[in-house]
Amino acid sequence: MYDLIIIGCGPSGLTASIYASCFKLKHIVVGDILGGQMSLAPDIINYPGFEEISGKDLAEKMATQVKKRGGEILNESVSKIEKIENGFRLTTESGKNFDSSTLIIATGAERRKLNITGENEYTGKGVQYCATCEKFEYENKTVAVIGGANSAVQAVIQLASAASKIYLIYRGSELRSDPILIEKIKNDPKIEILYSTQVLEILGDGQKATGIKIKANDTEKTLNIEKVFIEIGGVPGSALAIPLGINIDEKGYIKVDDKLTTNIQGVFAAGDIVSVGLSIEQISTAIGLGARAAFSAFSYLKHQNAPFLWGQSQIKR
Numbered sequence: 358m359y360d361l362i363i364i365g366c367g368p369s370g371l372t373a374s375i376y377a378s379c380f381k382l383k384h385i386v387v388g389d390i391l392g393g394q395m396s397l398a399p400d401i402i403n404y405p406g407f408e409e410i411s412g413k414d415l416a417e418k419m420a421t422q423v424k425k426r427g428g429e430i431l432n433e434s435v436s437k438i439e440k441i442e443n444g445f446r447l448t449t450e451s452g453k454n455f456d457s458s459t460l461i462i463a464t465g466a467e468r469r470k471l472n473i474t475g476e477n478e479y480t481g482k483g484v485q486y487c488a489t490c491e492k493f494e495y496e497n498k499t500v501a502v503i504g505g506a507n508s509a510v511q512a513v514i515q516l517a518s519a520a521s522k523i524y525l526i527y528r529g530s531e532l533r534s535d536p537i538l539i540e541k542i543k544n545d546p547k548i549e550i551l552y553s554t555q556v557l558e559i560l561g562d563g564q565k566a567t568g569i570k571i572k573a574n575d576t577e578k579t580l581n582i583e584k585v586f587i588e589i590g591g592v593p594g595s596a597l598a599i600p601l602g603i604n605i606d607e608k609g610y611i612k613v614d615d616k617l618t619t620n621i622q623g624v625f626a627a628g629d630i631v632s633v634g635l636s637i638e639q640i641s642t643a644i645g646l647g648a649r650a651a652f653s654a655f656s657y658l659k660h661q662n663a664p665f666l667w668g669q670s671q672i673k674r
């Protein structure tokens with residue numbers, strides 16, 4: 358019986374493990390892709406302590422630290438979680454079972470794709486899913502942002518500081534972003550918003566993206582652009598949690614309180630999987646939430662028969 362099982366070995370799950378080791382919790386991390394989404398980032402420039410590092414290298418460094426502190430990582434997919442007496446049972450795809458008193462779900466969220474021709478071919482070669490993560494390579498360039506909610510409009514605001522021309526392309530007739538954000542982009546002459554417009558294809562020269570094919574009012578046309586930012590949200594990895602009865606929001610993200618507690622006693626969630634607002638879907642926020650969830654699991658185990666004393670850790674400082 359483990360004190361804690363952490364599901365997911367992205368930055369959030371790995372950080373939760375480092376803290377769980379500091380709290381001397383008997384635990385294991387079970388996750389199928391080491392580093393999670395972070396491992397897809399070629400060049401991270403906004404994670405403190407590393408001026409520039411690839412996501413794969415950062416994941417390896419985190420995994421080394423996990424193991425050095427005594428944590429164990431099992432690279433497998435989890436297929437089922439069920440409630441058992443005094444805890445939870447987790448079953449992996451290969452049929453292994455693990456029991457624990459508490460769980461941290463850190464299964465992240467994948468970036469939603471358009472699933473159009475050229476998208477896979479030019480990902481990382483002009484097609485990006487994270488404007489916030491981008492270096493200043495859009496300076497004086499014509500770029501396109503696809504999407505119509507807050508992440509897309511925030512991307513446009515960021516890119517407007519340096520790009521020469523920005524198309525915001527949205528399939529709906531009205532942006533779904535906060536009015537205060539829309540206010541910031543609507544009078545900028547560099548920004549052109551194309552409503553009710555579908556992106557059909559990413560075009561390229563074999564090496565990099567060079568344009569997009571779009572369709573509006575039954576008319577197709579090509580825009581020459583140098584970078585495309587697809588900002589149409591994420592697909593949360595909450596499928597595992599649903600059969601357990603965990604509350605999720607309308608987009609599928611796990612609802613938690615400020616201690617990262619779910620509605621099921623003993624189950625915590627951390628990282629990109631938690632209801633939008635706490636995470637801004639970045640490594641630094643995923644890490645902070647992982648640390649906090651580990652502390653909550655530790656406090657829960659310590660204070661199961663006593664009032665929950667948030668902040669009154671037994672760790673000597």
Ligand SMILES: Cc1cc2nc3c(=O)[nH]c(=O)nc-3n(C[C@H](O)[C@H](O)[C@H](O)COP(=O)(O)OP(=O)(O)OC[C@H]3O[C@@H](n4cnc5c(N)ncnc54)[C@H](O)[C@@H]3O)c2cc1C
Pocket residue numbers: 364365366367368369370387388389390391392393394395396397398399400401402403404433434435436463464465466467468486487490491594597627628629630637638639640641643
């Ligand atoms: C292309 C790209 C570039 C990015 N660049 C940056 C950047 O430069 N800077 C930055 O701060 N952020 C960047 N991000 C965002 C950052 O990677 C994420 O915010 C962060 O990885 C979220 O961490 P997480 O641990 O919550 O989830 P994830 O990283 O998504 O990890 C989830 C983990 O759960 C596992 N998992 C899911 N389901 C199961 C299951 N059923 N069984 C077992 N394991 C499961 C996955 O395998 C993975 O290990 C980028 C994202 C992408 C996609």
